[in-house]
Amino acid sequence: MNAIQLTGVKKFYQEGDTVVRAVDGVDLAIAPGEFASLAGTSGSGKTTLLNLIGGLDRPDEGTLAIDGVSIKDKTDDQLADLRLRRIGFVFQAYNLIPVLTVYENVQFVLQAQGIPEREHAGRIMPILEELGLAPLAKRFPTQLSGGQQQRVAVARAIVGDPAIVLADEPTANLDSETSAALLKMMKRLNVERGITFLFSSHDPAVIELAERVIRVKDGKVLADERKSV
Amino acid sequence: MIWFKIAWRNLWRNRRRTGIQLTAIIGGMFLAVFYNNFVGGFAVNTLDGGVRSGSGHIGFYHERYLENPEVGETVPADDLVAKIEQDPDVSAVFPRLHVAGLLRSSRDSRPAAAMGLDFAREGDGNPMLNSKNLVAGRMPTTPNGIVIGQALAKELHVKVGKKVVWVSQDVHGEIVSRLFRVSGILNTHVKALDASLIMAPREAVAELIGRPGSAHEVAVMLKSPDRIPAALPRLQAIAATAGGTTKAYAWDDAMPSLAALVQASNAKEGFIVVILFALVAVGTMNTMLMSVMERTREFGMIRAMGVSKGSIRLMVLVEGLVLGLIGSLGGVVLAFLLNLRTSTAGIDLTKAYGDMDMGGIAFDMLIKTVWDWRLAFLLTAGMLVLSVLASLYPARWALKIRPADAMRTY
Numbered sequence: 001m002n003a004i005q006l007t008g009v010k011k012f013y014q015e016g017d018t019v020v021r022a023v024d025g026v027d028l029a030i031a032p033g034e035f036a037s038l039a040g041t042s043g044s045g046k047t048t049l050l051n052l053i054g055g056l057d058r059p060d061e062g063t064l065a066i067d068g069v070s071i072k073d074k075t076d077d078q079l080a081d082l083r084l085r086r087i088g089f090v091f092q093a094y095n096l097i098p099v100l101t102v103y104e105n106v107q108f109v110l111q112a113q114g115i116p117e118r119e120h121a122g123r124i125m126p127i128l129e130e131l132g133l134a135p136l137a138k139r140f141p142t143q144l145s146g147g148q149q150q151r152v153a154v155a156r157a158i159v160g161d162p163a164i165v166l167a168d169e170p171t172a173n174l175d176s177e178t179s180a181a182l183l184k185m186m187k188r189l190n191v192e193r194g195i196t197f198l199f200s201s202h203d204p205a206v207i208e209l210a211e212r213v214i215r216v217k218d219g220k221v222l223a224d225e226r227k228s229v
Numbered sequence: 230m231i232w233f234k235i236a237w238r239n240l241w242r243n244r245r246r247t248g249i250q251l252t253a254i255i256g257g258m259f260l261a262v263f264y265n266n267f268v269g270g271f272a273v274n275t276l277d278g279g280v281r282s283g284s285g286h287i288g289f290y291h292e293r294y295l296e297n298p299e300v301g302e303t304v305p306a307d308d309l310v311a312k313i314e315q316d317p318d319v320s321a322v323f324p325r326l327h328v329a330g331l332l333r334s335s336r337d338s339r340p341a342a343a344m345g346l347d348f349a350r351e352g353d354g355n356p357m358l359n360s361k362n363l364v365a366g367r368m369p370t371t372p373n374g375i376v377i378g379q380a381l382a383k384e385l386h387v388k389v390g391k392k393v394v395w396v397s398q399d400v401h402g403e404i405v406s407r408l409f410r411v412s413g414i415l416n417t418h419v420k421a422l423d424a425s426l427i428m429a430p431r432e433a434v435a436e437l438i439g440r441p442g443s444a445h446e447v448a449v450m451l452k453s454p455d456r457i458p459a460a461l462p463r464l465q466a467i468a469a470t471a472g473g474t475t476k477a478y479a480w481d482d483a484m485p486s487l488a489a490l491v492q493a494s495n496a497k498e499g500f501i502v503v504i505l506f507a508l509v510a511v512g513t514m515n516t517m518l519m520s521v522m523e524r525t526r527e528f529g530m531i532r533a534m535g536v537s538k539g540s541i542r543l544m545v546l547v548e549g550l551v552l553g554l555i556g557s558l559g560g561v562v563l564a565f566l567l568n569l570r571t572s573t574a575g576i577d578l579t580k581a582y583g584d585m586d587m588g589g590i591a592f593d594m595l596i597k598t599v600w601d602w603r604l605a606f607l608l609t610a611g612m613l614v615l616s617v618l619a620s621l622y623p624a625r626w627a628l629k630i631r632p633a634d635a636m637r638t639y
Contacts, residue, residue, distance in 0.1 A: 047636075051632075051633045051636075054533065056533055056631075056632045056633040056636075057633040076538070077537060077538060080532065080535045080536065080537055080538070081535060081537070082535070083533065083534065083535030084534065084535025084536065084537075085535070087535070089530075089533050089534060091530065091533075091636065093526075095526065095527070095530040097235070097527060097531075098242070098527075099235060099238035099239050099242060100234075100235065100238070104231070104234070107231065108231065108534075109534060111231045112534065112535065112536045112537070112540060117230070156534075168636075
């Protein structure tokens with residue numbers, strides 16, 4: 001059973017009189033534990049594809065399944081619950097809650113999952129230690145560098161114990177050195193925790209680090225390359 | 230707990246906006262609570278002054294007297310007073326006679342209204358007999374002593390010690406008269422009263438009208454107005470023992486115009502509170518809506534993370550609740566602090582409005598505000614409910630944010 005399965009997925013947008021074919025008949029299967037990248041230029045359809053996989057958007061055509069379960073007929077609340085428990089998100093602009101500290105940003109997910117507060121520290125601190133964020137636990141996002149904020153976003157994405165992490169251009173706002181470090185950290189989490197990672201990027205240096213590169217252009221999958229590591 | 234933390238910290242993201250709205254809530258709450266304190270004080274003044282110089286908390290009357298007062302419609306006061314005073318809730322009993330007639334001096338004559346009362350019983354308890362109103366002489370100590378209004382005294386050209394003749398009808402319709410000597414001159418600050426009122430010992434007036442021991446009104450003061458419902462049936466039972474024509478009435482039945490005045494004050498108070506709260510609610514809604522709209526991307530991200538609609542709604546409502554809570558408490562504390570002073574020193578409205586009277590009853594215009602915890606609590610609860618209600622629309626707006634759109638657009 002694939003972690004992610006897309007069959008004939010299409011998503012169109014109307015922009016004025018023009019129909020934008022953001023995703024145009026994509027067939028894709030991501031196996032559990034893969035570390036894959038969606039590669040393509042800006043406007044190629046990477047973000048829309050990630051949004052569809054994450055249930056943030058609904059396809060106009062085709063079927064989409066997470067862990068073998070179709071999300072086609074799920075309500076908004078059911079999709080939200082699926083995201084909360086099975087999918088972690090990392091965004092290009094970090095999107096941390098500015099009024100919460102590093103610890104509280106990560107804790108927010110556990111709170112939303114309804115996990116008792118007494119268990120929070122036991123789950124959050126090891127992750128913060130692992131990502132080198134423990135000394136920054138009490139800082140607010142504005143007191144962190146871009147790389148640190150993105151690491152917090154990764155910590156937030158994995159604290160809820162998801163099966164899949166979707167990352168939309170996670171390194172777009174980072175310098176090359178920080179980008180490489182973040183990718184290596186994500187890879188380590190992929191290996192150690194068995195989390196499936198699917199991230200989008202247009203940066204060749206970042207894409208290079210992925211085990212599988214799915215090249216997207218004009219809403220279609222142009223190539224699907226697997227590398228042996 | 231995290232929702233309160235987020236709400237609290239979000240409020241201070243835009244300090245100026247939150248500060249302005251908090252000022253509005255604090256101001257609205259302060260005005261609502263303090264205005265209530267003032268109206269409460271006014272109602273106490275009005276009621277207290279009104280019932281003391283009128284029917285008392287409970288008044289005994291001939292069954293036809295309140296509708297159509299006639300000299301002969303009296304109650305056997307002396308018998309009643311002795312029984313009424315036995316009641317555990319009674320603090321004072323004032324039997325009174327009210328007789329219209331003519332007061333003549335050696336120089337002139339004027340129509341007047343005589344009030345026959347027991348000066349020793351009434352003492353300073355009757356606002357009209359307040360010693361500060363006595364501008365000359367003293368209260369009568371003999372059966373022939375009489376106190377008259379200052380304007381009446383001036384018109385009749387009489388001073389303390391002078392003789393006057395009171396002419397009226399007795400209970401049989403016969404013209405009767407009696408010589409009195411002016412022992413005191415009174416300024417009640419009510420023009421109509423000062424130009425027509427005379428006060429004489431009740432027994433003298435009762436003898437003059439031919440019904441000794443009687444009164445037109447037996448005003449009963451209770452230890453507290455709260456005791457009226459409990460005491461009324463007992464006093465009605467006492468009235469029943471005085472013959473079939475004597476009845477006991479609660480003050481609002483005996484003095485419907487006074488009850489209407491108090492009710493009108495309360496209604497006005499309610500109306501003003503509704504207006505104030507509505508204005509504050511609109512402000513709160515605007516503040517919350519701006520706050521939510523500014524955070525469209527944040528709400529989109531939170532929704533993308535899988536946080537339920539219920540939790541997002543809770544986030545916004547709690548924020549509104551916290552805003553309302555801080556503002557309400559601030560307003561209540563301000564009103565409480567001001568009340569500490571105005572409840573003792575009072576607010577003197579005499580300069581602004583002059584003296585006030587209604588139906589021959591003079592009211593004290595020094596209003597001592599009254600603190601009402603129950604109402605402060607109710608107004609706070611009302612403001613909290615309103616803050617939450619005002620946050621419903623912003624919360625609905627937040628729920629409509631689609632994560633994909635929020636990420637794409639903003």
